Amino acid sequence: MPKISNKGITMPESPMRKLVPFAEIASKAGKNIYHLNIGQPDIKTPELALEAIHSFKDEVIEYSHSAGFKSYRKGLANYYQNIGITINYNNLIVTTGGSEALLFALNSCLDNGDEIIIPEPFYANYNGFSTSAGVIVKSIATSIDDGFALPEIAEFEKLITPKTKAILICNPGNPTGYLYSKHELETLREIVIKHDLFLIADEVYREFVYDGEIHHSVLKLEGVEQHAIVIDSTSKRYSMCGVRVGCIVSKNKELIATAMKFAQARLSPPTLGQIAGEAALKTDASYFKEVSAEYVSRRDVLVEGVNKIEGVICPKPKGAFYAIAQLPVDDAEKFAQWLLEDFDLNGETVMLAPATGFYSTPNKGTNQVRIAYVLNKESLQKAIACLDAALKIYPGRTIQ
Amino acid sequence: MPKISNKGITMPESPMRKLVPFAEIASKAGKNIYHLNIGQPDIKTPELALEAIHSFKDEVIEYSHSAGFKSYRKGLANYYQNIGITINYNNLIVTTGGSEALLFALNSCLDNGDEIIIPEPFYANYNGFSTSAGVIVKSIATSIDDGFALPEIAEFEKLITPKTKAILICNPGNPTGYLYSKHELETLREIVIKHDLFLIADEVYREFVYDGEIHHSVLKLEGVEQHAIVIDSTSKRYSMCGVRVGCIVSKNKELIATAMKFAQARLSPPTLGQIAGEAALKTDASYFKEVSAEYVSRRDVLVEGVNKIEGVICPKPKGAFYAIAQLPVDDAEKFAQWLLEDFDLNGETVMLAPATGFYSTPNKGTNQVRIAYVLNKESLQKAIACLDAALKIYPGRTIQ
Numbered sequence: 001m002p003k004i005s006n007k008g009i010t011m012p013e014s015p016m017r018k019l020v021p022f023a024e025i026a027s028k029a030g031k032n033i034y035h036l037n038i039g040q041p042d043i044k045t046p047e048l049a050l051e052a053i054h055s056f057k058d059e060v061i062e063y064s065h066s067a068g069f070k071s072y073r074k075g076l077a078n079y080y081q082n083i084g085i086t087i088n089y090n091n092l093i094v095t096t097g098g099s100e101a102l103l104f105a106l107n108s109c110l111d112n113g114d115e116i117i118i119p120e121p122f123y124a125n126y127n128g129f130s131t132s133a134g135v136i137v138k139s140i141a142t143s144i145d146d147g148f149a150l151p152e153i154a155e156f157e158k159l160i161t162p163k164t165k166a167i168l169i170c171n172p173g174n175p176t177g178y179l180y181s182k183h184e185l186e187t188l189r190e191i192v193i194k195h196d197l198f199l200i201a202d203e204v205y206r207e208f209v210y211d212g213e214i215h216h217s218v219l220k221l222e223g224v225e226q227h228a229i230v231i232d233s234t235s236k237r238y239s240m241c242g243v244r245v246g247c248i249v250s251k252n253k254e255l256i257a258t259a260m261k262f263a264q265a266r267l268s269p270p271t272l273g274q275i276a277g278e279a280a281l282k283t284d285a286s287y288f289k290e291v292s293a294e295y296v297s298r299r300d301v302l303v304e305g306v307n308k309i310e311g312v313i314c315p316k317p318k319g320a321f322y323a324i325a326q327l328p329v330d331d332a333e334k335f336a337q338w339l340l341e342d343f344d345l346n347g348e349t350v351m352l353a354p355a356t357g358f359y360s361t362p363n364k365g366t367n368q369v370r371i372a373y374v375l376n377k378e379s380l381q382k383a384i385a386c387l388d389a390a391l392k393i394y395p396g397r398t399i400q
Numbered sequence: 401m402p403k404i405s406n407k408g409i410t411m412p413e414s415p416m417r418k419l420v421p422f423a424e425i426a427s428k429a430g431k432n433i434y435h436l437n438i439g440q441p442d443i444k445t446p447e448l449a450l451e452a453i454h455s456f457k458d459e460v461i462e463y464s465h466s467a468g469f470k471s472y473r474k475g476l477a478n479y480y481q482n483i484g485i486t487i488n489y490n491n492l493i494v495t496t497g498g499s500e501a502l503l504f505a506l507n508s509c510l511d512n513g514d515e516i517i518i519p520e521p522f523y524a525n526y527n528g529f530s531t532s533a534g535v536i537v538k539s540i541a542t543s544i545d546d547g548f549a550l551p552e553i554a555e556f557e558k559l560i561t562p563k564t565k566a567i568l569i570c571n572p573g574n575p576t577g578y579l580y581s582k583h584e585l586e587t588l589r590e591i592v593i594k595h596d597l598f599l600i601a602d603e604v605y606r607e608f609v610y611d612g613e614i615h616h617s618v619l620k621l622e623g624v625e626q627h628a629i630v631i632d633s634t635s636k637r638y639s640m641c642g643v644r645v646g647c648i649v650s651k652n653k654e655l656i657a658t659a660m661k662f663a664q665a666r667l668s669p670p671t672l673g674q675i676a677g678e679a680a681l682k683t684d685a686s687y688f689k690e691v692s693a694e695y696v697s698r699r700d701v702l703v704e705g706v707n708k709i710e711g712v713i714c715p716k717p718k719g720a721f722y723a724i725a726q727l728p729v730d731d732a733e734k735f736a737q738w739l740l741e742d743f744d745l746n747g748e749t750v751m752l753a754p755a756t757g758f759y760s761t762p763n764k765g766t767n768q769v770r771i772a773y774v775l776n777k778e779s780l781q782k783a784i785a786c787l788d789a790a791l792k793i794y795p796g797r798t799i800q
Contacts, residue, residue: 002509002565002596003596004508004655005507005509005511006511007508008509009658011658013661013664043460049461050456050459050461054455056453060441061450061642062642100666107532108404112407112512114405125667129665132662134512192402196401197402226401240461242464242672243670252401261412261528262408262411264417264528266525267499268644269644270642270643270670270672272643
């Protein structure tokens, strides 16, 4: 029997995967599980996007251009122009979700064995795509104590080697909800210019920024036009994760021409998803206002609620729909499994994402979880009540 | 300005890409171009698939399971069972087109620097995916003189090194239309068992087999259950290339578990495409009968037509909808460009795919083109008339 590749063996598994069988058993046993572990929002897809699908007229579902339908690319360029990012439709390629945009970016910027610096904790699949592209992740620590702020330049410089080719940030961040300040982006600018690095920013949560804060895109950062690459997606913006449509954006023409070669190999991004995406561009501002208000109130319920629990620390996120919480437990992986296997409050429990999956440094984040506030407020309150009750009786509780 | 990766620089471009600007100029100048260069069929998508899209009921377009919707996987398993391939739904993962299935297969079977043997000429994008996965292609020559039959075992063994991990075939073949015989598959079985290799078969054209011939899937080949991997796609089967839905199939559980890690990193294949794919499974046999009859008559028009042109050799393909033709020209790339730039017959011309793009060996196939018979018979006849007239006056003609 032939041997599986080492790449396949070292490919990290989704951090939640180990919990899935326990959730299935709990669910079959009749437990009601509040899923705070996943990023699948319950917000409705804009009607415009659904209508475009219902009224699809073509008799053949054909390939699009490898860079995406031109009309959609023009629409996307217009979307960026409206938020002050001066690009045209040749500066972007439509991709199969933000996932593929990241894979194209990694393949175009980094060779096998090259290094990328990523502030930790970070979206777990960055590890998977890096393995897939043969890229080595060098994580730079951020701390829950200052809400996951960007480290100083000196900390970055300790990690930079001749193999370092790029810095990757997620802004606002999954799993932290952290929003980078203007000053932090200027720090990144200084580093990437000095060390001639690419600056890749995953900005898929751009619209989910709260409390009057402003999102600063790397595409607006002067002086790094040839360094900056944005990973974008329609998944969260329009609550249509299943269409698998995103894009890669950069003013660096050589970068886009290179990414285009990878795009051509896979022929075309999904046609139907692009049709939904193009229609969604006309979504009224009121949709985002409503969605944003909903997330703010959910966040407030969640963060206030969990911080009231003894021993829990949860910085208030300014963006996205995730928060990292530190729990008074020996091991968040064990606790998350225990919640599914051994706990219930009136037949209900909570599923959490252990934060270890978001750290590449071993033994970091072991007492932290990521909470996605993608449930309605009533469910969130019930989930918090479960968490509170569970932490009182969990055998591995670290405070008495 | 940071440097693009070497991987990006060496990533091969689509072979037709160089011709596209010339086609655009010709088209703008009012020339009518018969596109024999691409694999986008004009056959209608089954009504069932379109209806499923029109009547999509959900309010949120959500992710599916990373392996694809369970109901669709079960439907696919049933499809395979009906054609005598005894697999269950755990033996497959739904992918974003056949493209992603191949990428998962390469990433799961081969490490960076490992080698894969592919009979040449082969689908040009195999080169791209191999570069992307860090895999080295070792091509094994086949010849137009015997219709691109598989070489003898000894020829394969000349290429096998400790780095060889897999053999990849396309059956029926793009770009040759060649259909492997039972004996040829048995030859492959002997090699992969003896040298402990994976046997990856791209069988996306499985239904397009003519003249009463039988398609032999590697999944039916006894004794290589742990070696055989099938790449499949809905694109050509149901003429819906734009849905971007395919699958990877293998009875090797470790292989599927490994591919699953790559599947999890990219979250989900397209939801809408899967809905079309699942509905398409119910397509009546009469659809394929009609489509097959249409392709056979097109093939006959094409192959008989071009073989009548002096100096042209075109073996009659038994499957898919491509043929390789050898032309009496100095250089098929120059000829293809000349057809667009300098030739017309009553305002019409032809776009061909130079076969060099399908060879990885330099200077092979320089007088060959791939012809896709994806146009109706009337258009094909006009295209052949153009080709005939063009070859009579082309300055680089090699026969007098």
